[in-house]
Amino acid sequence: MTSLAVRAQTLLREIFGYTEFRGQQAEIITHIANGNSCLVLMPTGGGKSLCYQLPALLRDGVAIVISPLIALMENQVSVLHERGVRATYLNSTQTSKAAAVIEQDMLAGNYDLVYVAPERLLTNRFHALLQRIPIALFAIDEAHCVSQWGHDFRPEYGRLSMLPEKFPGVPRIALTASADARTRTDILRCLELGQARAFISSFDRPNLCYRITARSNSRRQLLNFIRNQHPGEAGIVYCQSRKKTEETAAWLNANHIPALAYHAGMETPVRTQHQKKFLRENGIVMIATSAFGLGIDKPDIRFVAHLDLPRSIESYYQETGRAGRDGLPADAWMVYGPSDIIRLRYQAESNAGQISIPVQQAATARLDALLALCETTACRRTRLLDYFGEPSDSSSELACGNCDACLTTTPVQDVTLAAQKALSCVYRTGQNFGMEYLIDVLTGKQTNRIRQWGHDRVSTFGIGHELSIEGWRIVFRHLLALGYFTAGGERFTLQLAPAARGILRGETRIKLRLSPYHHSASHQQAPIGLSAPDVCEIR
Structure with missing residues (x-):
């Protein structure tokens, strides 16, 4: 074992509390620590964060982590603080005075990781700051945002192609949990990663049981599901609207299920309080919009439920992947009906005049793939793996034995x-x-x-x-x-x-x-x- 590998193993145990690496983590960490760039595709719960956090401690300088959501960066920094890692974030919630103090600490070399939004990274002020300090690496989290073919395209991410020109020699690691082959190719192109190595883990989460059923009375169906399958256990319920999250949380509480609401329209202190309570207490059910979940480090979430169809298979896969991160059995449960189909197709048609025809066609194809997953009579896991380009026995009607299609006796x-x-x-x-x-x-x-x-x-x-x-x-x-x-x-x-x-x-x-x-x-x-x-x- 090389001295670098020994140091990585020591940090893994002493700081992160793990005795061994999972999957390709060790190889990725060594690759980045040696100054190489790469693309990492790893399922939610697979340990992506460690792939840049540990190299940040192995290399000289500060790691700049580009993250799209405030909640994500704040949660990860909080966890790193608990482990004794010198980390911070710069975002719009801070006053200019507080941000100036952090910038001075960066110049003094007081941080190993700094989380920033892409908008801040692209400013001339921040460029000037980074030119004055040694940089260990750039980590582009949620890298699918860089691609127009991705399910959550953000124009600011597209401008990150300037990194190799402005900061030559600094390794870059692009990470995502959900990107099909076309999106992966586009990420490499947009970030000018050239011939950088791609580490692609399996998309299969064998401990998750996928269940999709027709909506009749969604609240009653949800209540029965929680009472019968997961009484007293933690879970996340995703809804499309802010109003629905609050109404559903109130209804569950009235039926003796401890539930909290979470959406982007809530006051920040309330939203933060709800997130902390969910993370620290047992048996809480979080009713949330898609604003919740990125970077959440709670391994014992026993179910993720959807009361509305998400926008794409990528969104569905990412959100359901927050269940069962401890490797124990967990459920991905969803109800849907014709109103979901009409809503999503209407949204797709409404956006048609605002985006190019190829992008519109890609969005329609993603929606069609999601609906096909919902309507399939064959194994849902096989459908998911096929969508992400992972070989599976697609000829088998019953493949995984752990989804409703495989478990049902209905012919x-x-x-x-x-x-x-x-x-x-x-x-x-x-x-x-x-x-x-x-x-x-x-x-x-x-x-x-x-x-x-x-x-x-x-x-x-x-x-x-x-x-x-x-x-x-x-x-x-x-x-x-x-x-x-x-x-x-x-x-x-x-x-x-x-x-x-x-x-x-x-x-x-x-x-x-x-x-x-x-x-x-x-x-x-x-x-x-x-x-x-x-x-x-x-x-």
């Missing part, structure tokens, strides 16, 4: 006929109605509205008795998620997409998992065949 059924009926009903009613109304038509409900529009006389009225209302919702959601419908107008009415032709002509087969509960009582035992629907054909 996959061919529901092409039901899909044809749904599509035909949309067409026959003029492509101007929402899902619930269309289900009423298919199941033959005699409502005033249906009679008013004359849809009790269309050929698709009452032809859908083989499925229950919930069964039809699953069919419609699946078709909407996979792009056979589009939702337009203020009422988000359903229209047929060009891809629907393949189903209506019998060229595309649709398979779903439907339990007996999803079949109507009078048709529970009847198989869905291809015999007698009134099926229109789009020309």
Whole structure:
């Protein structure tokens, strides 16, 4: 063992409290400590921070850590202080006087790590400061932000390409937990890392059980999930809106589940207090927007739940990766429904005029991949690994044995006929109605509205008795998620997409998992065949 490796092992034990490195950590740390640059792709909980924190202690000078979120840098500095490491941060929460004191301490060599936002790093003032001190390394955390193909692109990150020109010879380490092959290539290009080595760890988190289910009553479903699966255990629940985080936290507390809310709109002292309580106490459930979680060092989070669909598989993977960082079993649980699909597609269309066509296409592809993950009848883990380019046995319907698709006993059924009926009903009613109304038509409900529009006389009225209302919702959601419908107008009415032709002509087969509960009582035992629907054909 080299003297550098011996020093690294000693620091690992004495400062960070670990007896051995995990995965590629030792190799990465030696690579950086020897003055080389690299890209590190490592899952959340895999120990990315150590890959630059330990080299910062092995090399002369101060390590500059570029971090996108204030909460992330503050949390990491707090943890480093507890370990006796000389670390600080510079961000917008500090007064100019406090920042000036830190800058003087940097000049005096009083820090080993300084965390900064990319906006500060790019200022002439900070450049001038860095030119006067020895720099150990630059660490670009959340490096996917540098790429326009990434799921959280930030223009300021793109300007970090100036680092090798302004600070030649200083090693750079770019780190991310979630980047597909295209994004990884773009990170190397944007940061001018050239032929720098890429360390890519496995994306597989075998201790996580992935569960995605249809939304019915999301609060009640969440409460039952926590009570039945994780009573008294710590978890994170992600919501899209600030209001929803507060309302959900209040509702859980009213049902004797200790919960706290966290979002960017809260007063900083309150937000900080909630984060500290979550980290230090047992059994707290944090209800949060995506603003929460980056850099959170709490290994015993037993579940991460989503009450709304995230924006992409990358976001989903990163957020769920905060569960089970101690390697023990944990759950990644999510409910979703047609409203999520409509919301995300609407957001994607709203952004279309503000970004280039290739970037828009990439965003649409990410959304399609997320929806395909939600609707798959095959192993969810295999889907995730395939998305990130990690080889898996994608030919196997049941691969991991630790996701709802692999654990369920509900068989996959061919529901092409039901899909044809749904599509035909949309067409026959003029492509101007929402899902619930269309289900009423298919199941033959005699409502005033249906009679008013004359849809009790269309050929698709009452032809859908083989499925229950919930069964039809699953069919419609699946078709909407996979792009056979589009939702337009203020009422988000359903229209047929060009891809629907393949189903209506019998060229595309649709398979779903439907339990007996999803079949109507009078048709529970009847198989869905291809015999007698009134099926229109789009020309």
